[in-house]
Amino acid sequence: MIDDSGNIWKITLSRLNDIMELINIREGIKEYLREPRKIIEVSVPVKMDSRKIKLFKGFRVQHNTTRGPAKGGIRYHQDVNLDEIKALAMIMTWKCSLVNLPFGGAKGGDIVDPFKISMDELESITRRYTFEIIDSIGPDNDIPAPDVGTNSSVMAWILDTYSMDKGHSVPGAVTGKPLSLGGSQGREDATSRGCVYTILSALKVMNIETTELDVAIQGFGNVGGNAAKILYDLGFKIVAVCDVSGGLYNKNGIDPYDVSEYLKKNKTMVGYKRADNIEKDDIFSIACDIFIPAALENQITEKNALKIKARIIAEGANAPTTPEADEIIKDMDVFVIPDILCNAGGVTVSYFEWVQGNLAYFWTKREVNLKLRDIMEKAFYETFNLSREKKVDMRTAASILSVSRVAEAVELRGIYP
Numbered sequence: 522m523i524d525d526s527g528n529i530w531k532i533t534l535s536r537l538n539d540i541m542e543l544i545n546i547r548e549g550i551k552e553y554l555r556e557p558r559k560i561i562e563v564s565v566p567v568k569m570d571s572r573k574i575k576l577f578k579g580f581r582v583q584h585n586t587t588r589g590p591a592k593g594g595i596r597y598h599q600d601v602n603l604d605e606i607k608a609l610a611m612i613m614t615w616k617c618s619l620v621n622l623p624f625g626g627a628k629g630g631d632i633v634d635p636f637k638i639s640m641d642e643l644e645s646i647t648r649r650y651t652f653e654i655i656d657s658i659g660p661d662n663d664i665p666a667p668d669v670g671t672n673s674s675v676m677a678w679i680l681d682t683y684s685m686d687k688g689h690s691v692p693g694a695v696t697g698k699p700l701s702l703g704g705s706q707g708r709e710d711a712t713s714r715g716c717v718y719t720i721l722s723a724l725k726v727m728n729i730e731t732t733e734l735d736v737a738i739q740g741f742g743n744v745g746g747n748a749a750k751i752l753y754d755l756g757f758k759i760v761a762v763c764d765v766s767g768g769l770y771n772k773n774g775i776d777p778y779d780v781s782e783y784l785k786k787n788k789t790m791v792g793y794k795r796a797d798n799i800e801k802d803d804i805f806s807i808a809c810d811i812f813i814p815a816a817l818e819n820q821i822t823e824k825n826a827l828k829i830k831a832r833i834i835a836e837g838a839n840a841p842t843t844p845e846a847d848e849i850i851k852d853m854d855v856f857v858i859p860d861i862l863c864n865a866g867g868v869t870v871s872y873f874e875w876v877q878g879n880l881a882y883f884w885t886k887r888e889v890n891l892k893l894r895d896i897m898e899k900a901f902y903e904t905f906n907l908s909r910e911k912k913v914d915m916r917t918a919a920s921i922l923s924v925s926r927v928a929e930a931v932e933l934r935g936i937y938p
Contacts, residue, residue, distance in 0.1 A: 527819050527822075527843065528604055529604060529605050529608040529609075529818050529819060529840055530604035530605070530607050530608040531604075532608070532819075532840070532843065532844060533608040533611050533612060533840065534555060534608075534611075535844065536844065536920065537554065537555065537611070537920075537924065538551075538555075540917070540920040540921060540924050541554070541924065543917070543921060544921055544924065544925050544928070546924075546925075546928045547932075550928050550931055550932065553931055553936075554585070554924065554927060554928060554931070557582050557583065557584045557585075557607055557610060557611070558583045558584060558585055558586055558591075558625075559582070559583040559657065560580075560582050560603070560607070561580065561581040561582070561654055561657055562578070562579070562580055562603065563578070563579045563580075563581075563650065563653035563654060564576055564577075564578060564579075564653075565577040565578065565579045565631060565646055565649045565650045565653060566649065567642060567645045567646050567649055568645065569638075569642055570639050570641060570642060577631055577632060577633050577646055577650075578631070578632045579629070579630065579631040579632075579650045579653065579654070580601070580603055580606045580628075580629060580630050580631075581595075581606075581627065581628075581629040581654045581657060581658070581663070582603075582606045582607050582610040582627060582628055582629070583610065583625065583626075583627045583657070583663055584607070584610035584611045584613065584614045584625060584626040584627065584628075585611075585614045585625040585626055585927060586625040586663075587625060587927060587930045587931050587934060588617070588618065588622075588623055588624065588625055588926070588927060588930050589617075589622070589623035589624045589625060590623075590624060590625065590660070590661055590662055590663060590664055591610075591624065591625045591626065591627035591662070591663035591664070592613060592617060592622070592624035592625065592626065592627055592663070592664050592666070592868060592871065592872075593609070593610055593613040593626055593627035593628040593629065593663075593665070593666065593668075593868075594609075594628060594629070594665065594666045594667055594668025594669075594671070594697075595628075595629040595630060595631075595650075595665050595666070595667070595668055595671050595675070595679075596609075596628070596629070596630035596631075596668040596669045596670055596671065597630065597631050597633050597634075597635040597643075597646075597669070597670030597671050597675075598630065598632075598633075598634070598635075598669050598670050599632065599633065599634040600632075601630035601631060601632045601633075602632075605630070605818070606628045606629065606630050607628075608818075608840065609628040609839055609840075610626045610627050610628040611626060612626065612839055612840060612860070612861060613625075613626030613627060613628060613868065614626030614923075614927060615861045615919075615920060615923035615924060615927070616860075616861040616862075616864075616865045616868055616923070617865075617868060618922075618923040618924075618926045618927050619861050619862055619865060619900055619904070619919055619922055619923040619926075620862075620865045620868070620869055620896050620897070620899075620900045621896075621899075621900070621926075622868065622869065622872045623872075624664075624868070624872065625927075627663050627665075628668075629650075629654070629665060630668075631646060631650055633646060633670075634670075635670045635671070643675070644678050647675050647678040647679060647682075648678055648679075648681075648682045651678070651679045651682040651683060652682060652686075655682070655683060655686055658683065658694065659683070659691070659694055660691060660693030660694050660875065660878075660879060664693070664694065664695060664696060664871070664875055665679055665694075665695045665696075666695065666696045666697045666867070666868070666871050667697040667743075669742075669817070672697075672743075673697055673698055673699045673704065673709070674699070676695045676696070676697045676698045676699075676704075677698055677699055677702055679694070679695050680692070680694055680695050680698055680702060683695070692878035692879075692881075693875050693878040693879040696708070696871035696872075696874040696875055696878075697871065697874070698874070703874075703877070703878045703883075704874060705870055705871075705873050705874035705877055705883070705884070705889060706883070706884065706885060706886035706888075706889050707870055707873075707886045707889035707890055707893065708867075708870045708871065708873075708874055708889075709743070709747070710743075710747040710750075710751065711866045711867050711869065711870035711871075711889075711893060712743070712744045712747075712837070712864050712866045712867035713743070713744050713745075713746075713747035713748035713750075713751055713837070713866070714747075714751060714866050714890065714893060715863070715864065715865055715866015715867065715869060715870075715893060715897045716744070716748050716813065716815075716835055716837045716858075716863050716864055716866060717748060717751045717752060717755070718866070718893070718894050718897040718898060718901075719835060719858045719862060719863050719897055719901050720752075720811060720833065720835050720858065722897075722898055722901040722902065722905075723833055723835075723856055723858055723901070724833075726905055727832075727833075727856060732755050732756040732757050733756060733757075733758065734757055734758065734809075734810035734811060735757075735758050735760045735808070735809040735810050735811070736749070736752055736757050736758065736759050736760065736809055736810065736811045736812075736813065737759075737760055737761040737762070737804055737807040737809040737811075737812050737813070737831070738759065738761070738762045738763075738804075738812075738813045738815055738837075739763055739801075739804045739805070739812075739813065739814045739815060739816050739820060740763070740764060740813075740814065740815035740816030740817075740837070740838065741762050741763065741764040741777075741780070741781075741784070741790075741815075742764065742815070742816075744815040744837045744838070744864065744867075745762070745764075745813065745815030745816070745837060746777065746781055748813055748815060748837060749762060749777035749780075750777045750778060750781070752811075753776070753777050753778075757811070758773075758774040759774060759775045759776075759777055760772055760774060760775065760807060760809055761775070761799070761804055761807040761809070762775060762777065762780060762790075762804075763790070763799070763801040763803075763804045764784075764790060764801070764816075765801065766788075766789035766790050766791055766801075767789065767790045767791050767798055767799070767800065767801055768790065768798070768799040768800060768801045768803055768804050769790055769793055769796035769797065769798065769799065770796055770797045770799045770803070770807060771795065771796035771797065775795070775796050776795070779795065780793065780796075802825070805821070805825040805828045805829055806825075806828040806829075806830065807830070808830040809830065809831050810831060810832050810833065811831060811832070811833045811834075811835060812829055812831035812833070812834050812835070813834075813835045813836075813837045814834070814836055814837060814838050814841035814842070815837030815838050816838050816841070817838060817841075818838065818839060818840040818841060819840065819841070819842075819843050820838065820841045820842075821834075821841055821842040821843065821846045821850075822843045822845065822846050823843065823845040823846055823849060825846075826842075826845075826846035826849040826850055826853075827849060827853075829850070829853070829855070831855060832855065832856065833855070833856045833857075833858065834850065834855055834856070834857045834858065835858045835863050836857070836858060836859055836860035836863045836864065837860075837863060837864050838860065838864065839860050839864065840860060841860065842857075847916065851914060856915070857914065857915055857916060858901075858915060859904075859915055859916040859919045859920075861919050861920070861923060862900055862901060862904055862915070862919050865897065865900065866893055866897060869893055869896050869897070870889060870893055873889055873892065873893075903922060904918045904919045904922060905918070907921060907922060
């Protein structure tokens with residue numbers, strides 16, 4: 522659990538308050554933006570393989586729907602809590618706004634360790650959780666997607682449960698589905714690819730014209746693992762990676778495809794022979810050009826920020842940096858690509874999938890990646906240009922843009938009745 526001093530909801534709210542002081546927003550609108558539109562807490566009873574009944578707790582939070590339906594992932598993790606879900610829903614609002622998608626922010630989660638239950642139990646939890654929140658989700662209301670601990674199979678179960686309830690297939694009800702059920706080409710590595718597009722844009726504005734750069738990645742799941750592969754294919758050198766089991770370091774470079782195969786077979790990085798085994802927290806002190814935190818929240822703190830030896834930090838995870846660490850990093854001449862920009866590729870291709878599903882007209886992977894690149898580059902340069910104009914860091918610039926757009930939408934729509 523996140524302790525009170527590192528409470529992600531309080532941190533996210535504090536950051537919002539700081540941003541709203543910099544822009545011209547009426548007090549009533551400020552209060553409107555602080556509060557989630559809807560909070561759902563449900564009990565999820567499941568008959569386990571042992572035939573015993575076990576009760577799980579689930580959440581779904583819709584932060585804001587002024588610009589469109591709510592959009593956000595569903596997280597299965599043993600440390601899920603309501604404050605975390607509220608914060609991540611708010612972050613999704615700003616993320617969708619920054620890349621100009623017609624969505625608001627949402628997030629969901631169940632308190633469960635998906636690696637300690639069977640596949641049948643996981644399916645039962647998913648279907649019952651979906652049933653409990655079914656009146657609040659849907660293609661015109663709130664569209665779930667994968668997050669930590671969930672994947673395309675989980676989305677398939679949600680799609681089926683929702684569609685059975687409606688009496689017909691509703692492909693736009695969720696995104697991150699398998700391709701055979703209406704998923705989009707390019708969705709699986711979209712967050713990683715979007716992260717890479719922002720890194721390439723950062724290199725341009727920093728006048729760095731080579732890809733022969735060292736990269737360290739914290740977190741080797743869907744985001745970190747795919748980012749490593751894409752960067753490796755582009756000629757970057759992956760010198761260090763880590764996950765919950767440990768870390769690997771090789772100054773001459775690591776083949777992420779080989780590491781991925783090793784993990785599939787062994788479920789751990791420990792024992793991998795083509796790199797030195799290191800402690801997972803050693804990743805923060807690895808000398809590199811680009812550091813990608815791609816794990817959970819609050820990973821870069823005042824305790825390890827000074828250890829970072831990178832020119833660029835690309836936040837593949839949501840809220841990986843605490844405010845205290847932010848202040849330290851600002852004095853270190855490090856170019857930070859903030860989370861609501863850096864990892865917005867996932868929700869962008871989720872938007873593409875939603876559009877394709879609603880139209881029953883599907884695009885090629887090349888079309889998806891080109892559209893993604895255009896959106897990510899546009900958002901990057903809008904943020905970068907504002908940061909130079911206002912003489913603020915990239916995180917502040919991204920937040921000013923995103924919060925201003927949502928506040929303007931609230932003003933234009935007004936409050937009914």
